Amino acid sequence: MTELGELVGQLMQASEDPYPTYDRIREHSRVCWVPDLGRWLVTGHREVLAVLNHGRVSVDRRRYGTAPDDDNGGYRPGGLPFVDPPDHTRLRSLVQDSFSPKTVARLRPEVQRLTDELLTRAAERGEMDLIADFAGPLPAIVLAGLLGIPARDQAMFRSWAMTIIETIDPVSHRVVSEDGHQARTDLTAYLTEVVAARRRRPEDDLISRMVRAEESGQRLTAAELLEMCLLLAIVGLETTTNLIGNGMSALLAHPAQLRRLREDPALVRGAVEELLRYDAPVQLAGRVAAEDIELAGQALRQGQVIGLVLGAANRDPLAFPLPDRLDIARGPANHVGFGRGIHFCLGAATARLEGAVAITALVTRFPDLRQSGAVKRRQNVHVRGFESLPLALN
Ligand code: HEM
Structure with a gap:
């Protein structure tokens, strides 16, 4: 195996x-x-940005015939992060306002x-x-509230969502266990009921707004509406x-910064950005070359898969002096922890708000x-991230 392969x-x-x-x-x-992976790996900050902002890369691997070998069944989240314009533009415009910094x-x-x-x-x-x-619990309660899930059902909502998340395979992005499939079936059935209820009596929540969009002229199909809820x-x-x-783990390891x-x-606002740079929750993003493109002197061929290592770009010494x-x-934050370009994280304002409030309080x-x-x-x-991080408070 090559040195690169070992790395x-x-x-x-x-x-x-x-x-x-x-x-x-x-x-x-x-x-x-990387021959062992059969894909490009991009670790430089400037180069990651170039791909995220490139007009000729796609997120839809099926379109270019390079979907993973296991792409033959089972549930995988769909919607926004997996579709290109014009579908992406249409779907995103329907939810964008509900996640704008002002609304949030x-x-x-x-x-x-x-x-x-x-x-x-x-x-x-x-x-x-x-x-x-x-x-x-905090993000689950906040998201359930945004969607319009009644308080009495929020624990159940979180438990289904967590079971699905825990059973998604990190490589194929598919739900790989029976528990995961059951949770997805249950959550879908539950969301279908909430959608039907909002259709009968709309309220001031995201599901009601999406129902209105669907009813007002085919901008959103019923299947897409459900998919969006599941995706979120x-x-x-x-x-x-x-x-x-x-x-919090990074702050506890750096007591002077914590003090x-x-x-x-x-x-705190700057601190949240620095923490997103220093140890990004989402380490990887993926694209496929929609045509032959050149990147940092390398020739990428149409259909080749490009792995973007966001966590590496955030520690690139050419972008961040003393990155470690x-x-x-x-x-000024120039990290790529929320991505960039048209797929920039829809929930960035929500996450920033929750991060700032939570970390300040702690x-x-x-x-x-x-x-x-x-x-x-x-x-x-x-x-x-962590599965468990025990803390003494007093
Ligand atoms: C700290 C928390 C979060 C981080 C680090 C994060 C990170 C990311 C990243 C890196 C992307 C871009 C992926 C790509 O370009 O391939 C992304 C996209 C996305 N995120 Fe987040 N995210 C966070 C929280 C949230 C929240 C709270 C929501 C919604 C409630 C959300 C919803 C989305 C959606 C829908 C997309 C796809 C956007 C599109 O394709 O247009 N995220 N996120």
Whole structure:
């Protein structure tokens, strides 16, 4: 096996610390063809941006005949991240407003209230598992509220969504277990009922707005509406959980930075951006070349798959001086933790709000906050985060 092959092998093992391996691959070549994977790997910041903003790359591998070998059945999330314009433009325009920074800012009091409620409960015990007791539930309750899932059903909604997420294979993006299929069937049936209820009596929530779009002239099919709800449940939860989990883990490992934020909570916006750069919850994105293109002197052929290592781009020394240093006041954020271009994360404003409220509350409310036991990492090279992160609060 080539040196590059070995490095990529290491990468695929969802290591504790993939960043030294990213560095070695980037030093080898910022855009390299990896025969063992049969795809390009892009690790340079400038080059990742060039692909994300390129007009002639696609997210639809089936269109170019390079879908994975296992692409022959079973459920895989569809919708926005997997379609090109013009379908992408149409679908995105229907939900864009509901996730705009202005709309999302209105959620702040509710996010603050939920945060305080969850942390008060934990404070009474003096300890918590950051993921199970706080970073997991918070985004699920917020998203359920946005969609218009009634409070009494939110625990069930989260449990189905988590089962689906946990059983998605990181390579094929397919649900691979019976539990996952059952959860998807149950969640689909449940969402179908909510959609029917909103059709009868619309409310001021995202599902009602999508129903109106569907009824007002074929801009959204009934199947697409359901797919969008499922997609949001799948991509909007674990990512935000991991922003809070990875972010707090990084701050706890850098006590001077933690102290700085505690003393000056106004730094939190920049801190969230730096944490997204330093340990991005989404490490990889994928594209396929829609025609022959040139990138950093390399010739990419139509149909070839391009793996974008967002986590490596975020540590590129050409873009970020001393990239391995956590500096919550680093300044203007140019990270690619939310991607870029037309597929830029739809939920970025929501995640930023939740991250800022959650992290501020944790660092200001608990001056003696510390890790109290062994952490457990998720075994996933794509979505990076913790399964468990025990904390002592008092
Ligand atoms: C810290 C949390 C989050 C991170 C790090 C994150 C990261 C990303 C990234 C990197 C992409 C681009 C993928 C690509 O270009 O292939 C993306 C797209 C997307 N994200 Fe997020 N995300 C987060 C939270 C959310 C939330 C809360 C939601 C919704 C409630 C959401 C919904 C989406 C959707 C729908 C897309 C596809 C957009 C499109 O294709 O037009 N994300 N996200």
